[in-house]
Amino acid sequence: MRFLTSHPAAEPAAVLYHRCTVDLRSGAMRYEDVPCRNLEDVLGGFGRSFQQLAERTVTEAYSDANPLIVNTGLLTGTNAMTGMRAYFSGFSPLKGSKKGLPAAIWSAGSGNFGAKFKFTGLDELIFEGRSAGPVYAVIREGADGPVVELKPAGHLLGLTTHDKIMSLKQQYAGAHFAAIGQAGEHWETNYMGAVALSTDNQLRSGEDKCRFAGRGGMGSLMGYKNLIALVAQAGDKLKPLSEAVKKVNINVVKGGGSARLQPIKRGGGGGTWANYDVLQAFHAVPTNNFRPQGNDLPERLFRENVEKTHEIKSEACWRCGITCHNNVHEKKADGSRGEFLAKFDYEPLNLLGTNLGLHDPDQAAQLIKLGDNYGMDSITLGVTVSYVLSFNERHPERRLLNGATFGDFEKIRELVVGAGEGRIPEVGRGSMRLSQATGETSYAYHVKGLELPAYQPETNPGYAWAIAGGHMSMATYGLLTREGKSDLESWVTGITQTKLNIVGFDMIGLCKFFDIGKGIGTQMVVDCLQSECGLEVTTDEIAGSVRRAFLRGLAMELRQGYTKEEFTLPAEVFEKPNANIKLPPVVASPEFFAELSKRVWAVFEPELEGLLPGPG
Amino acid sequence: MKIKVRLHGVFRIDRFKEQVRDYPTGTTARAVVEQLRIPTRLVGTVLIGGVHAGIEDQLAEGDVLSILPILGGG
Numbered sequence: 001m002r003f004l005t006s007h008p009a010a011e012p013a014a015v016l017y018h019r020c021t022v023d024l025r026s027g028a029m030r031y032e033d034v035p036c037r038n039l040e041d042v043l044g045g046f047g048r049s050f051q052q053l054a055e056r057t058v059t060e061a062y063s064d065a066n067p068l069i070v071n072t073g074l075l076t077g078t079n080a081m082t083g084m085r086a087y088f089s090g091f092s093p094l095k096g097s098k099k100g101l102p103a104a105i106w107s108a109g110s111g112n113f114g115a116k117f118k119f120t121g122l123d124e125l126i127f128e129g130r131s132a133g134p135v136y137a138v139i140r141e142g143a144d145g146p147v148v149e150l151k152p153a154g155h156l157l158g159l160t161t162h163d164k165i166m167s168l169k170q171q172y173a174g175a176h177f178a179a180i181g182q183a184g185e186h187w188e189t190n191y192m193g194a195v196a197l198s199t200d201n202q203l204r205s206g207e208d209k210c211r212f213a214g215r216g217g218m219g220s221l222m223g224y225k226n227l228i229a230l231v232a233q234a235g236d237k238l239k240p241l242s243e244a245v246k247k248v249n250i251n252v253v254k255g256g257g258s259a260r261l262q263p264i265k266r267g268g269g270g271g272t273w274a275n276y277d278v279l280q281a282f283h284a285v286p287t288n289n290f291r292p293q294g295n296d297l298p299e300r301l302f303r304e305n306v307e308k309t310h311e312i313k314s315e316a317c318w319r320c321g322i323t324c325h326n327n328v329h330e331k332k333a334d335g336s337r338g339e340f341l342a343k344f345d346y347e348p349l350n351l352l353g354t355n356l357g358l359h360d361p362d363q364a365a366q367l368i369k370l371g372d373n374y375g376m377d378s379i380t381l382g383v384t385v386s387y388v389l390s391f392n393e394r395h396p397e398r399r400l401l402n403g404a405t406f407g408d409f410e411k412i413r414e415l416v417v418g419a420g421e422g423r424i425p426e427v428g429r430g431s432m433r434l435s436q437a438t439g440e441t442s443y444a445y446h447v448k449g450l451e452l453p454a455y456q457p458e459t460n461p462g463y464a465w466a467i468a469g470g471h472m473s474m475a476t477y478g479l480l481t482r483e484g485k486s487d488l489e490s491w492v493t494g495i496t497q498t499k500l501n502i503v504g505f506d507m508i509g510l511c512k513f514f515d516i517g518k519g520i521g522t523q524m525v526v527d528c529l530q531s532e533c534g535l536e537v538t539t540d541e542i543a544g545s546v547r548r549a550f551l552r553g554l555a556m557e558l559r560q561g562y563t564k565e566e567f568t569l570p571a572e573v574f575e576k577p578n579a580n581i582k583l584p585p586v587v588a589s590p591e592f593f594a595e596l597s598k599r600v601w602a603v604f605e606p607e608l609e610g611l612l613p614g615p616g
Numbered sequence: 617m618k619i620k621v622r623l624h625g626v627f628r629i630d631r632f633k634e635q636v637r638d639y640p641t642g643t644t645a646r647a648v649v650e651q652l653r654i655p656t657r658l659v660g661t662v663l664i665g666g667v668h669a670g671i672e673d674q675l676a677e678g679d680v681l682s683i684l685p686i687l688g689g690g
Contacts, residue, residue: 259657260686264626269658272689277625278660281684304628324689346689482661482687484668516688582666 001074001123002033006534009541012036017044017123020148022137024225025064025129029148034124039537039545040507040552044073044123046106046468047507047549049089052126053104054556054612061093061102061217062187062224068127070117070178070230073509075525077118078532079241081249082320082511086114086178086197088218091560093191094380094430095216095449099561103449104553105216105468107377108506109178111197112318116176119234122146127225136179136229138172153228157185160373161196162208164229169203175233176203178213181375184223186422191429192380193219196372200318207340208369209327211317214377215469216450242531248524253321258513261324263314271314271324272346273303275454282481282582284456286355288406289383289390290445290570292456294580300359301349310361311337312344322513328365341365342372350454351382352416356389357406367416374420379469383451384431385415387444400438401426442571448562453477457569458581458588461596462495464567465604467503467553472512475502486584491596496603503553504546521546548611555608564601569593617641617677619648625685627654645681646671652683660686 005014013035021030040047049069058065068090075083086109091102117125120139125148127137134153139146156164156179164179177198184193194214202209213219222228252258262268276298279285285298292298299305303326306312311331316323326345330338342348342365352371353364371378389406392399401424404411418424426434431451435444445452447463452470455477457463462476471477476499479485485494501519505512508520515522521543529535574590586592622634631652639648645662649671662669663682675681 259655260660260688264629267655269626269685274625274685275687275689278684278687281624281663281682303625478687484661513689 003534006536008036008042008535009039009537009545012038012042015042017041017048018121018146019124019126020122020146021126021128022148022150023128024131024135024150024227027150031145038548039541040549042074043507043542043545044071044076044509045085045087045108045507046089046503046553047545048124049087049106050104050549050552050556051613053089053091054552058091059101061091061096061221064129066091066102066221068218068221068225068227069124070127071124072114072118073507074533075528076509077115077237078528079238079245079249080510080514080528080532081252082110082322082514083509084110084112084114084317084320085506085509085511086117086213087506088195088213090218090221092216093187093220093224097448097557097561098563098566101560103560103562104556105218106506107195107213107215107218107469109195109197109211109213110317110511111199111211112176113178113197113230113232114509115236115318116232116234119237120146120232122148127227130224131226134226134228136168136231137227138231138233140233141235156228158182160208161210161375162202162373165196165198165202165210166206168229168231169198172231172233174235175231177229177231179229179375180219180222181373181420182422183374183376183420183428184219185228186428187220187223189422189425189428190376190419191217191220192377192384193217193223194375194377195219195222196375201315208373209315209340209343210372212372212377214379217377219375239532244527244531248527249321251524252514258322261322261513263323265314266323270303271326273326273344273349275346276302276350279455279481283580284459284481284583286350286454286456288357289355289386289443290452290456291578292580297359298354301353301361301364306344306361310341313337320511322511324513328361342368344368347454348378348382351379351386355382355386355454356412358409358412360409363409367413370413370416370420376420379453380430380451381416381419381427383445384427384434385412387431387434388415388427390443391438391440442575445570447569448557448566455481456581457573458578458585459583461491461569461587461593462499463569464597465495465554465600467550467557472506473503473553475499475516480583480587486586488592488595488599491587492599492603495600500550501543501546503550504542507546507549519543519546551604551607552611554604555611558608559612564597567597617643617675619643619675620680621648621652622680622682624682626658627652627683627685639675643675644671645669645673645675645683648675648681649683654683658685660684
């Protein structure tokens with residue numbers, strides 16, 4: 001980026017970002033320096049990409065009208081702790097309105113691809129149309145700036161995400177990679193394709209330790225475009241670490257915010273896996289398609305129990321001081337560490353474990369690894385499979401697909417493999433479409449077409465207003481369980497004021513663990529922007545920009561045909577309250593939700609005017 | 617007074633899962649946390665009798681105090 005001002009909020013047009021637009025049909029490339037329209041453009045990520053998507057009329061995700069936008073945030077590739085994020089945006093093949101129009105979506109991932117992309121000198125890469133044959137794109141430093149080239153990718157087809165990355169690694173020294181798996185290649189029958197992003201740990205060890213931009217099927221969009229992978233090749237270009245950023249980073253790593261994510265051996269909480277323990281106290285761990293049973297089954301996947309039979313290695317992304325990865329290995333007979341099995345984050349572990357009726361860590365690990373290697377979003381995959389299992393439990397006489405039921409690992413595995421290989425579109429196309437086909441939609445655990453993460457919707461009516469991933473674009477998932485709030489005022493304030501701020505991280509290039517409780521409108525971020533970019537921005541300006549970006553996302557949902565009735569929770573939540581969940585049921589009552597909805601829209605609607613440009 | 621203390625997650629390490637313990641009248645949840653040397657920055661939720669409570673809340677005879685780590689992320 002070029003900064004011709006130090007006050008980007010007042011003078012956004014004096015900040016220019018470097019974009020390359022690739023026409024995949026012809027191979028033509030256009031490079032340009034684009035002046036920012038507003039602070040959202042400056043901060044980057046979905047704040048910018050959603051403004052570009054808003055200029056398009058897109059009625060089908062798999063169409064030439066739908067671009068894939070790859071970009072980074074202002075702090076990606078800087079010394080700011082967690083500044084590693086890359087973003088993939090477009091209209092989603094998975095998430096869409098009942099009118100049949102696709103929703104705009106973004107997904108985010110860490111690893112080292114984002115920083116390398118930034119280091120090439122490119123801020124944004126837009127792919128238009130689709131290539132006639134499979135290609136991968138190389139973004140590298142050229143003598144006069146970044147250069148993007150398309151190369152034939154036939155030799156990569158059929159490889160797992162990990163194998164594609166390792167194949168490209170042999171050719172491109174000093175590079176990092178983004179790749180789809182077989183799932184994305186089978187875009188016609190699999191809408192949940194993820195984009196795998198390489199990590200230093202992966203390239204060094206040879207173990208399949210990718211990170212993922214998973215939500216919303218951006219990997220399937222890449223597959224549609226015949227764009228199989230991206231290579232970002234550049235030398236590292238970090239500035240010397242300033243005292244200001246050093247102070248921020250120490251605060252991030254040692255301060256209260258990330259303590260729960262740090263390894264237990266270092267006095268931390270051990271990462272998101274700990275959510276199992278917290279939610280089990282309320283019997284709110286999703287089990288058997290989001291129907292907790294009030295028993296101790298979820299405890300089998302508690303860390304303290306898995307540790308008895310497995311080795312858990314704490315690792316981190318490149319240069320990140322938040323060592324939040326829990327990489328599970330076999331434990332050999334002599335007690336030493338054996339083969340890497342899978343990374344246990346809360347979401348994949350629950351949705352490919354307990355929520356499928358599986359309570360064996362080895363089985364959960366196998367499914368997580370399969371999902372990762374085939375390149376599927378583990379949330380959408382797990383929740384769609386759990387719908388199948390739930391249907392089959394209800395209809396033993398006319399089961400779907402291979403008749404898999406809760407706890408039947410071999411048959412569940414067949415579904416995962418089949419979806420990954422594009423052979424089972426019933427799973428591959430997500431729970432919304434499958435439930436519409438069966439006519440039984442009440443227990444399909446999606447909202448607006450995107451599957452829910454592993455927090456019971458009874459505990460989080462805020463899901464209805466999430467504009468992308470259900471818990472990463474609306475942070476109300478702990479408002480009842482963690483904070484104990486069950487009054488209307490707290491929920492209205494949470495949804496309309498405080499908890500939407502989480503989306504700011506997906507603009508600026510930081511991981512949410514930087515400061516998940518407070519968002520990016522903080523002095524820490526102000527200090528990083530001043531030190532790394534020479535920009536003077538206030539916390540209020542940042543907060544205002546984040547709010548506008550969120551509201552723009554909401555406005556775009558309405559433009560793509562969503563009615564207010566679709567901003568709701570799965571019907572089973574209201575029709576069959578689960579008495580096993582030991583939390584006040586009030587927030588899941590139809591009356592509460594109706595009043596909440598009225599109050600939330602009363603706040604949001606007036607602010608939506610004028611946020612979207614007309615279609616360009 | 618006798619308080620049943622239930623610990624969850626990492627708080628159990630080198631401590632216990634559930635124990636009935638003696639505390640002076642007027643003891644707060646925070647005092648119990650500190651007495652057990654649980655880092656308060658890791659404490660997410662405190663329940664008294666299964667209901668959300670504040671860390672400064674005073675305990676009463678026979679209370680069940682649950683101390684939970686922070687919930688968050690994905």
